[in-house]
Amino acid sequence: xxxxxxxxxxxxxxxxxxxxxxxxxxxxxxxxxxxxxxxxxxxxxxxxxxxxxxxxxxxxxxxxxxxxxxxxxxxxxxxxxxxxxxxxxxxxxxxxxxxxxxxxxxxxxxxxxxxxxxxxxxxxxxxxxxxxxxxxxxxxxxxxxxxxxxxxxxxxxxxxxxxxxxxxxxxxxxxxxxxxxxxxxxxxxxxxxxxxxxxxxxxxxxxxxxxxxxxxxxxxxxxxxxxxxxxxxxxxxxxxxxxxxxxxxxxxxxxxxxxxxxxxxxxxxxxxxxxxxxxxxxxxxxxxxxxxxxxxxxxxxxxxxxxxxxxxxxxxxxxxxxxxxxxxxxxxxxxxxxxxxxxxxxxxxxxxxxxxxxxxxxxxx
Numbered sequence: 001x002x003x004x005x006x007x008x009x010x011x012x013x014x015x016x017x018x019x020x021x022x023x024x025x026x027x028x029x030x031x032x033x034x035x036x037x038x039x040x041x042x043x044x045x046x047x048x049x050x051x052x053x054x055x056x057x058x059x060x061x062x063x064x065x066x067x068x069x070x071x072x073x074x075x076x077x078x079x080x081x082x083x084x085x086x087x088x089x090x091x092x093x094x095x096x097x098x099x100x101x102x103x104x105x106x107x108x109x110x111x112x113x114x115x116x117x118x119x120x121x122x123x124x125x126x127x128x129x130x131x132x133x134x135x136x137x138x139x140x141x142x143x144x145x146x147x148x149x150x151x152x153x154x155x156x157x158x159x160x161x162x163x164x165x166x167x168x169x170x171x172x173x174x175x176x177x178x179x180x181x182x183x184x185x186x187x188x189x190x191x192x193x194x195x196x197x198x199x200x201x202x203x204x205x206x207x208x209x210x211x212x213x214x215x216x217x218x219x220x221x222x223x224x225x226x227x228x229x230x231x232x233x234x235x236x237x238x239x240x241x242x243x244x245x246x247x248x249x250x251x252x253x254x255x256x257x258x259x260x261x262x263x264x265x266x267x268x269x270x271x272x273x274x275x276x277x278x279x280x281x282x283x284x285x286x287x288x289x290x291x292x293x294x295x296x297x298x299x300x301x302x303x304x305x306x307x308x309x310x311x312x313x314x315x316x317x318x319x320x321x322x323x324x325x326x327x328x329x330x331x332x333x334x335x336x337x338x339x340x341x342x343x344x345x346x347x348x349x350x351x352x353x354x355x356x357x358x359x360x361x362x363x364x365x
Contacts, residue, residue, distance in 0.1 A: 006113030013280035037113035065299025071141035077166025087115040114146040136279040138304035176353025192269035223321035277306035293318035
């Protein structure tokens with residue numbers, strides 16, 4: 001058995017899911033490769049699309065929301081989409097790679113790769129097992145283009161939605177979103193704070209702005225720091241250099257980073273995590289049992305993620321500075337309510353989705 005995991009760098013979540021699965025498969029000693037699907041497209045395609053996605057979501061989120069809505073309106077199982085057509089153009093190179101590397105199992109954590117692999121299974125007789133992993137709590141437009149041996153979705157509540165969009169019911173496996181195994185490692189909050197060289201006796205509010213640094217974070221921070229005393233703040237800005245510069249001068253109780261490679265540790269240390277409702281980061285928080293407040297979503301699938309999480313009390317709504325402050329105060333000052341959220345986080349999602357997905361694939365290989 002040899003596995004190829006194909007992702008794409010439009011947002012960080014798809015790669016995070018891919019790397020989570022690779023870590024588990026490596027642990028299981030199954031040979032596994034991980035690539036950006038657009039590596040097979042013309043040079044610079046991946047960076048161009050990634051930059052375009054980042055600029056659209058950060059600078060003009062309303063436009064992104066309109067494009068997402070338009071995609072939903074034209075998405076249909078009756079015929080393949082223009083996006084599917086675009087992702088067939090580089091499949092010749094991908095076929096060559098699959099043969100050269102003797103790949104027999106392909107996992108797709110992004111729509112683009114699932115579309116390309118669907119085309120290959122329709123037009124060749126390559127003996128490969130194919131799997132798709134949905135990384136949001138909704139069926140995004142054009143998933144119905146894809147025909148896989150199994151389609152891993154986040155929750156059984158979404159089964160009907162995926163069926164309604166034309167994804168074959170017999171392929172749907174409601175198993176959860178994969179997160180890196182490190183999020184499951186036990187650690188006390190005090191030990192985690194000590195590892196980060198933070199005061200273990202002060203509440204820690206962490207804010208993750210996503211890989212692109214999305215959202216009006218500076219007004220939020222000013223509002224929270226003005227009204228929440230004796231609290232430390234840890235902010236991860238992503239690629240937003242301007243935000244990083246602005247926040248670095250707000251006070252010595254505010255710790256600002258562009259990127260970190262210790263998200264599991266930070267979540268264990270946090271009394272509250274504020275983040276946009278990306279599917280991966282939100283799931284990581286729940287698996288870590290970290291009290292969660294959702295900031296303004298990028299219009300589209302993140303709107304659906306937020307609706308799912310707030311419905312099940314996995315998070316609170318914090319899409320304005322006032323709402324975020326109210327949510328933080330409630331979680332800091334109401335232990336009974338905090339315990340309610342933690343119980344919901346413990347029971348609603350599958351915390352072992354990563355190993356369960358890998359076990360499923362191994363069983364069906």
